[in-house]
Amino acid sequence: MFSKPYLFRRSKTIAFGLFGVAVAGALSSGTVWTQDQVDVQSLASLKTVRVPGPPDAVLNEYVRDKRAAIQLGKALFWDIQVGSDRKQACASCHFHAGADNRIKNQLSPGLLAGDKTFQVGGPNHELSEEDFPFTKHLNPDRADSRRSDKNDVASSQGVFRADFISAGGKDPDTCLNLSERVDEGGNGFHVGGVNVRQVEPRNTPTTINAVFNFRNFWDGRAVNDFNGGDPFGLRNPNAFVFKAVNGQLQQIAVAIPFSSLASQASGPPLSAFEMSCNGRSFVELGRTLLEVKPLGKQKVHQADSVLGPLADPRGNGLKVSYGDLIRKAFQPAYWKNGPAKMTPQERSMDLIRRASRVGDPGGANGGNGGRGAGGAGGPRGQQSVEHIEANFALFFGLSLQLYQASLVSDDTPFDRFLEGKRTALDPQQSRGLKVFTGQGKCINCHGGAELTNASVRNVLNERLERMVMGNGGEAVYDNGFYNIGVRPTAEDLGVGGKDPFGNPLSETRIAQLGKTRLLGNQFDPDKEPSVQAGDRVAVDGAFKTPGLRNVELTGPYFHNGGNSTLKQVVEFYNRGGDFAKENQADLDPDIQPLGLSEAQQDDLVAFLLSLTDDRVRFQRAPFDHPSLCVPNGHPGDEVTVPSVPSEGGDVKIAEDLLRCIAPVGKRGSPTALKPFLDGQTTPQTGQWDR
Numbered sequence: 283m284f285s286k287p288y289l290f291r292r293s294k295t296i297a298f299g300l301f302g303v304a305v306a307g308a309l310s311s312g313t314v315w316t317q318d319q320v321d322v323q324s325l326a327s328l329k330t331v332r333v334p335g336p337p338d339a340v341l342n343e344y345v346r347d348k349r350a351a352i353q354l355g356k357a358l359f360w361d362i363q364v365g366s367d368r369k370q371a372c373a374s375c376h377f378h379a380g381a382d383n384r385i386k387n388q389l390s391p392g393l394l395a396g397d398k399t400f401q402v403g404g405p406n407h408e409l410s411e412e413d414f415p416f417t418k419h420l421n422p423d424r425a426d427s428r429r430s431d432k433n434d435v436a437s438s439q440g441v442f443r444a445d446f447i448s449a450g451g452k453d454p455d456t457c458l459n460l461s462e463r464v465d466e467g468g469n470g471f472h473v474g475g476v477n478v479r480q481v482e483p484r485n486t487p488t489t490i491n492a493v494f495n496f497r498n499f500w501d502g503r504a505v506n507d508f509n510g511g512d513p514f515g516l517r518n519p520n521a522f523v524f525k526a527v528n529g530q531l532q533q534i535a536v537a538i539p540f541s542s543l544a545s546q547a548s549g550p551p552l553s554a555f556e557m558s559c560n561g562r563s564f565v566e567l568g569r570t571l572l573e574v575k576p577l578g579k580q581k582v583h584q585a586d587s588v589l590g591p592l593a594d595p596r597g598n599g600l601k602v603s604y605g606d607l608i609r610k611a612f613q614p615a616y617w618k619n620g621p622a623k624m625t626p627q628e629r630s631m632d633l634i635r636r637a638s639r640v641g642d643p644g645g646a647n648g649g650n651g652g653r654g655a656g657g658a659g660g661p662r663g664q665q666s667v668e669h670i671e672a673n674f675a676l677f678f679g680l681s682l683q684l685y686q687a688s689l690v691s692d693d694t695p696f697d698r699f700l701e702g703k704r705t706a707l708d709p710q711q712s713r714g715l716k717v718f719t720g721q722g723k724c725i726n727c728h729g730g731a732e733l734t735n736a737s738v739r740n741v742l743n744e745r746l747e748r749m750v751m752g753n754g755g756e757a758v759y760d761n762g763f764y765n766i767g768v769r770p771t772a773e774d775l776g777v778g779g780k781d782p783f784g785n786p787l788s789e790t791r792i793a794q795l796g797k798t799r800l801l802g803n804q805f806d807p808d809k810e811p812s813v814q815a816g817d818r819v820a821v822d823g824a825f826k827t828p829g830l831r832n833v834e835l836t837g838p839y840f841h842n843g844g845n846s847t848l849k850q851v852v853e854f855y856n857r858g859g860d861f862a863k864e865n866q867a868d869l870d871p872d873i874q875p876l877g878l879s880e881a882q883q884d885d886l887v888a889f890l891l892s893l894t895d896d897r898v899r900f901q902r903a904p905f906d907h908p909s910l911c912v913p914n915g916h917p918g919d920e921v922t923v924p925s926v927p928s929e930g931g932d933v934k935i936a937e938d939l940l941r942c943i944a945p946v947g948k949r950g951s952p953t954a955l956k957p958f959l960d961g962q963t964t965p966q967t968g969q970w971d972r
């Protein structure tokens with residue numbers, strides 16, 4: 283009804299099925315398609331889409347109690363003890379509508395472009411409206427009126443730069459702080475020689491509705507099949523888990539389909555940018571967590587929708603241990619055996635895990651990733667570890683996936699409108715919807731009930747697409763990933779980049795190399811457009827299309843975080859992108875000046891505001907959570923910051939400011955979450971915001 287036939291993209295009405303897929307035990311695959319007729323480009327309430335995930339027959343091989351696994355996942359997601367510094371949780375960067383609205387020390391220089399100079403503001407800068415957009419125009423409707431341009435990225439602060447020495451249990455890990463001075467090998471995250479927290483090189487997307495993405499991360503590197511250990515699925519030839527078979531431990535390779543979130547979750551805990559000192563292993567993380575009280579430094583609301591029944595009535599945290607939760611949630615064949623010997627192969631996998639973040643300059647490309655912590659700890663050759671520790675990455679990935687699969691936001695005014703409640707959108711929003719599906723061409727990429735062509739349903743239906751490009755001529759690309767000219771292509775290749783094994787991240791390029799066995803989850807070359815050696819491929823500078831629900835609350839926008847308001851985003855599209863000319867070779871043909879009037883642009887913004895779910899806005903179940911204090915920049919400014927005593931020899935590190943969020947139960951908070959920068963100031967340390 284809302285979809286228009288589209289000239290270049292192939293017809294979207296096809297038969298496909300998701301849930302009849304079976305991957306038996308390990309790598310063998312037998313396809314049993316169920317047939318659904320779905321027009322994936324037509325809009326629909328998200329309530330009509332089944333939440334993707336491994337078929338029960340596959341999941342039951344590992345998980346015996348889903349509820350316990352979700353409890354485990356929620357505790358791990360919010361627990362600051364997962365970080366090497368015992369301050370950094372997953373939620374530290376995903377606490378605000380699944381994303382991050384902090385404003386102090388949130389700038390990264392153009393690291394992926396090889397640039398370590400800060401342009402918008404220095405380390406510990408406090409962002410304000412004047413800083414945005416990062417590419418400014420004299421006339422926002424005209425791309426040729428560019429006035430200034432910065433390649434910095436607004437993202438999320440993680441940990442201080444340091445090498446791992448040994449696990450600390452309840453206390454922070456022992457680590458060696460490393461200089462951030464560029465001439466001493468650092469990335470420039472320091473103020474006058476005092477280290478500040480490193481900031482990620484791409485903006486933080488929301489975890490809410492991420493379960494609908496076929497692959498995760500902006501560049502899709504968290505693949506759909508989970509290998510039990512890292513984000514790279516079948517691409518990692520050394521990935522395996524330990525299974526007890528007749529009392530004997532065996533190493534088995536696994537490929538668990540529809541598990542991009544599990545692949546994703548196995549990245550950050552060891553990332554030397556996000557949560558870890560460089561060189562920690564999952565075994566060491568497991569050992570730490572098996573020792574501590576879950577959420578032991580945080581408050582859990584008695585009415586928490588998931589953790590309430592486990593909350594310790596006498597104080598912080600849960601009254602059960604992580605070991606209890608793992609044993610309850612997972613099949614004994616994956617934890618009950620005696621110690622496992624870590625072979626050289628296991629050791630090499632651990633090294634790969636450490637180096638496994640493409641797009642993390644501290645992991646894949648820089649630092650001493652591959653060489654590990656140079657004898658300063660880390661997994662040693664033949665070391666005996668407990669079975670439950672050896673499979674910790676498997677438990678971590680699957681439980682986080684199951685928790686995040688519950689973070690489904692499908693009750694926005696727009697969903698209600700599509701369910702037939704015609705008054706759910708006001709007249710301006712209805713006009714905005716017409717722009718979205720018509721002159722704005724938004725729906726061509728933000729299609730389907732998920733509002734993204736990178737959805738499981740759409741990509742499974744068609745992994746590769748052949749299309750006429752911005753400068754004419756046909757090219758093949760990864761479905762759902764587009765170059766829309768946010769930044770010059772060479773600055774960040776996106777899905778045009780490589781995995782740590784040297785393979786292209788792009789499925790189109792993998793197919794071109796004839797390595798489709800690496801792609802997993804039923805990739806069928808006969809079903810896809812063929813891509814021959816000489817064929818043109820348009821994947822460089824292309825990024826995953828975000829679903830747009832709750833976009834009101836998840837700014838700043840785009841992979842570089844360079845736009846602070848939805849009006850700026852709409853102006854970006856209206857002028858035909860910022861780097862369309864420069865990116866012609868890979869640019870999507872829909873990125874062209876749109877000729878929208880001021881009123882149409884405002885209507886489109888009003889429509890985008892109809893995509894907010896009040897359960898997200900008021901943190902009601904399933905979006906309720908324990909208390910959390912997040913590092914929020916450092917006292918002082920961009921010129922001086924006070925330091926605290928550190929173990930890193932001469933290297934000084936800055937004192938943290940903390941911003942604290944109260945625990946919220948299933949009925950939510952009376953106060954609404956606000957858009958990025960809306961009335962926000964940097965609170966004093968320890969101040970609670972509700």
Ligand code: HEC
Pocket residue numbers: 359370371372373374375376437438439440441482483484485486487488489492495497498499500501543546547548550551555556557641682826
């Ligand atoms: C230091 C901040 C930080 C921490 C800590 C962190 N993340 Fe993220 N997260 C990011 C950034 C930045 C990205 C985007 C990276 C990219 O695409 O290259 C991201 C991406 C994601 C995505 C992908 C969403 C999408 O649409 O592609 C998910 C899911 C996610 N994180 C979950 C987690 C989980 C689970 C943890 C803990 C195990 C975690 N994050 C820890 C910053 C963080």
Ligand code: HEC
Pocket residue numbers: 487718722723724725726727728763764765766768769825826827828830833836838839840841842851852855856870872873886
């Ligand atoms: C050619 C495909 C395409 C079209 C057409 C398109 N988008 Fe996008 N959109 C994307 C991609 C890809 C991204 C991420 C790009 C990046 O960050 O480099 C994105 C990002 C966004 C974001 C930022 C979301 C976030 O979380 O950062 C918003 C908002 C958005 N688009 C809205 C729209 C609107 C409104 C329209 C119509 C005017 C539109 N898009 C048209 C592909 C498209």
